Amino acid sequence: MFFEKRWVMIVCIGFFLVSFSTSIYFAISNDSTGYVIKVLAERSFPFENIILEGIPGLAGPEQVKIDQLRKQAAGIGMFLLTGVNISDARTYFLGYFAPPRDGPYWLGWAYNPQDPEMEGANIEPIENYVPAEPAPAKNDEDILVGIYHTHNSENYTGDDSGRKDHADGQGDVVAVGKALAETLNKKGIGTVHNTDINDKEFMSAYSRSINSAQKLLKENPTIRILIDLHRDGLPPEVGKGVVRLEDKNMAKILFVVGQKNPHWEKNNQLVKKIIGVGQQKYPGLFSQNPNYALQARYNQHLSNGAVLLEVGSQLNSPEEALNSVEPLAEVLKECLKQ
Structure with a gap:
């Protein structure tokens, strides 16, 4: 034996x-x-x-x-x-x-934690889908950034608080989205935050979040950057991603690009632009290589400015995730100025 x-x-x-x-x-x-x-x-x-x-x-x-x-x-x-x-x-x-x-x-x-999410059979085919160009911004009150959450329930558990990876309803990731919207608005970047719950049935969350994304674009046609804000999901053995900047531990930021979208290269150009500015201003905060999902689109076909952004993982603490908000907002502001 x-x-x-x-x-x-x-x-x-x-x-x-x-x-x-x-x-x-x-x-x-x-x-x-x-x-x-x-x-x-x-x-x-x-x-x-x-x-x-x-x-x-x-x-x-x-x-x-x-x-x-x-x-x-x-x-x-x-x-x-x-x-x-x-x-x-x-x-x-x-x-x-x-x-x-x-x-x-x-x-x-x-490997991508949400690759490919089941987006549901009720979503229109996109082979010939052409996203509308954003309307010209006429004043400082026009909305340039929209934030929503496909997975509202995502939590951060790295503070030993005993919270679960997923909340019953709004999770920690929504608080990060709220903080990002407030920070951008303070910086003069008009931003709206949608908190519709889309993941009561987790595997069909994108069938619902597409409605949140379309609602944001319809009500705010001047949106330049449409953010589906998540946190990553990693095996505990892998460990969390943290960078020390400005005497704070910050959760690392990762982008995911869905390639089941005839215009994914334009979304990718925006992602690369954000990463480039982020690397100059805050070295190490942004993962230099986006995750690419060949068989998913993550609502990114709706706008050439649509991105899926992950702030840390469930292994980070809420504080580490919130510490990343200020530099992220500064990078987005810089990209919009350019």
């Missing part, structure tokens, strides 16, 4: 190493080595678990540490190599993966 378990363990470790080595090979061959190194460094992958595995004579405390590292490696390894998030049951199915446009050509890097 002992040798059978050891044999199974060796096979599993061997498969993991072969898969990992293959992924690195494809990453290097596709000129994305720097991206691989960057992500691995950010995720603190526990290579020591692989090195120490199977060494005889370990004391009790050492063995406990190795067991903890093994669980951590399993969570991170599954996330990186297959895109499966053990904290998100939707990712257990291959239908939730899409090949990336940029970066390494293997499954793990294509």
